[in-house]
Amino acid sequence: APPSVLENCLEDSNSETCPDINWEDIGFSLVPTDYMYVMKCAKGEKFSNGNLVRYGTFEISPAAGILNYGQGIFEGLKAYRTEEGSILLFRPEENALRMKAGADRLCMSSPSVEQFINAVKDTVLANKRWVPPAGRGTLYLRPLLMGTGASLGVGPSTEYTFLIYCSPVSNYHKGPLNFKVEEKLHRAISGFSGTGGIKSVTNYAPVYPATTEAKAEGFSDVLFLDAATGKHIEEASACNMFLVKGNAICTPTTDGAILPGITRKSVIAIALDLGYQVTERPVTVEEMLIADELFCTGTAVVVNNIASVTYKNTKVEYKTGSETVAQKLRKTLLGIQTGTVEDRKGWTVRV
Numbered sequence: 001a002p003p004s005v006l007e008n009c010l011e012d013s014n015s016e017t018c019p020d021i022n023w024e025d026i027g028f029s030l031v032p033t034d035y036m037y038v039m040k041c042a043k044g045e046k047f048s049n050g051n052l053v054r055y056g057t058f059e060i061s062p063a064a065g066i067l068n069y070g071q072g073i074f075e076g077l078k079a080y081r082t083e084e085g086s087i088l089l090f091r092p093e094e095n096a097l098r099m100k101a102g103a104d105r106l107c108m109s110s111p112s113v114e115q116f117i118n119a120v121k122d123t124v125l126a127n128k129r130w131v132p133p134a135g136r137g138t139l140y141l142r143p144l145l146m147g148t149g150a151s152l153g154v155g156p157s158t159e160y161t162f163l164i165y166c167s168p169v170s171n172y173h174k175g176p177l178n179f180k181v182e183e184k185l186h187r188a189i190s191g192f193s194g195t196g197g198i199k200s201v202t203n204y205a206p207v208y209p210a211t212t213e214a215k216a217e218g219f220s221d222v223l224f225l226d227a228a229t230g231k232h233i234e235e236a237s238a239c240n241m242f243l244v245k246g247n248a249i250c251t252p253t254t255d256g257a258i259l260p261g262i263t264r265k266s267v268i269a270i271a272l273d274l275g276y277q278v279t280e281r282p283v284t285v286e287e288m289l290i291a292d293e294l295f296c297t298g299t300a301v302v303v304n305n306i307a308s309v310t311y312k313n314t315k316v317e318y319k320t321g322s323e324t325v326a327q328k329l330r331k332t333l334l335g336i337q338t339g340t341v342e343d344r345k346g347w348t349v350r351v
């Protein structure tokens with residue numbers, strides 16, 4: 001077997017020295033850790049021989065495909081510390097497959113599922129002192145895949161870099177969530193011809209005018225509507241949406257414009273197991289406005305109630321608190337992720 005890439009960093013990675021930080025206060029801001037994982041390959045070839053290197057800045061050609069033409073995608077997943085001190089990943093294969101789908105869409109080479117999962121495990125082990133204690137946060141992993149070959153002409157890059165860095169995180173949002181329905185900008189074009197369904201780096205900055213304005217007005221995030229009709233809800237800037245009416249839960253169909261969230265998919269399965277009726281279909285703004293409860297899901301946001309939505313200057317409030325469907329789903333999901341609820345679906349992977 002090839003020598004473990006962990007040998008490069010055994011000294012630090014074996015260190016159990018807990019960083020002296022207040023885990024709860026870090027929110028979702030970058031905390032630099034010890035190592036990052038890097039693996040490169042030439043266009044048309046397969047990835048091999050990744051390595052752990054010190055976390056930090058790295059060199060890239062000014063003519064790299066990612067910098068000039070946006071040839072890049074990312075993923076997000078978390079490592080969870082259990083009560084016993086071991087570390088679990090949640091459905092990393094799903095992230096690997098979604099990265100592969102995004103890579104195919106943008107004509108990039110991608111790591112195999114096995115390479116992806118092993119690289120994630122190595123990154124976690126090399127940074128294990130940064131995995132927060134049970135119940136106090138998680139280690140968020142950010143795999144990137146980008147065109148790093150230099151080229152002035154428009155076209156697929158001649159070299160690809162797969163990189164994973166990580167940061168401990170706690171809550172993504174602070175306080176109750178108040179969303180604003182965005183009526184001018186759209187996150188993605190409708191249907192499968194756009195890139196709304198992959199984690200393309202180009203999906204995020206184009207909506208900064210909307211999110212910046214909403215945040216300045218005191219909102220937590222914006223909720224996007226479909227570009228074709230403006231009548232259906234899609235997703236917020238970093239999470240999928242669900243609504244609850246009685247015993248029924250529904251969420252917009254991932255029709256190419258909506259990111260197929262792994263938390264979304266897991267929450268659907270958990271809700272069905274708990275006896276809720278769950279449907280995936282187009283969801284209109286009108287039915288959202290008369291729902292009992294509204295919640296969002298995502299790796300970063302987990303599962304969270306939305307306290308209010310403002311549409312055309314009218315604010316609608318929703319049920320929140322520990323008795324909500326969202327909180328029941330959140331408890332089960334977090335229980336599986338941290339090993340306190342039996343994982344009957346084989347979703348967790350021990351690092």
Ligand code: COI
Binds near residue numbers: 075076237239299301
């Ligand atoms: C995640 O939840 O992991 C995401 O990728 C959303 C994000 C842009 C913070």
